[in-house]
Amino acid sequence: MRRTAEGVVLDVSVVPGSKRTEVVGLHDGALRLRLAAPPVDGKANEALVAWLATELRCARRGVCLLRGAASRRKQLAISVPLESVTRWLQGTTSAG
Template identity: 50%
Template sequence: MSVEWLREAADGSVVLTLHIQPGAKRTEIVGLHGEALKVRLAAPPVDGKANAALCAFLAEFCGVSRSMVTLVSGETSRAKRVRVEAPGAEAVARLRALG
């Protein structure tokens, strides 16, 4: 089964297509939003705080260090693409189970 918002690269990394809702009451993954995974962030969309919070949240969720999560596109947009370097098989399975 293909998951549209989750792309696995040949180098072992994954690229996630996300829809972000900053300024929420809590940080959480809430499900699908079209062809993207929707993530609510408690951080406000000011001075890159939401982007930093997103990367930190995904790093913790995938069990990798913060430096292994990078924003590929969408710095000022709700639609973002994020690369996670070398997530374990368990983390990829957890991501697939979300959508």
């Protein structure tokens, strides 16, 4: 995760087709997530963007997939302050 002028860039490792959408922890320098959406026709990417926007309480247009549309490893730009993402991560990783 790194700060940018517009917000934050977050590296994510996803496991699509899971039972539910949730944070698993860290994996190889990226946030590991399980996604309930299937990896078909971009549904997992859409679900990831929508879920992150909801979790971080920002507009859906504030979450943009930068890299990894067809990969499990993704990079997203999120238009929220770094401190907000850090607090959210601390809450999700300590809850699990």
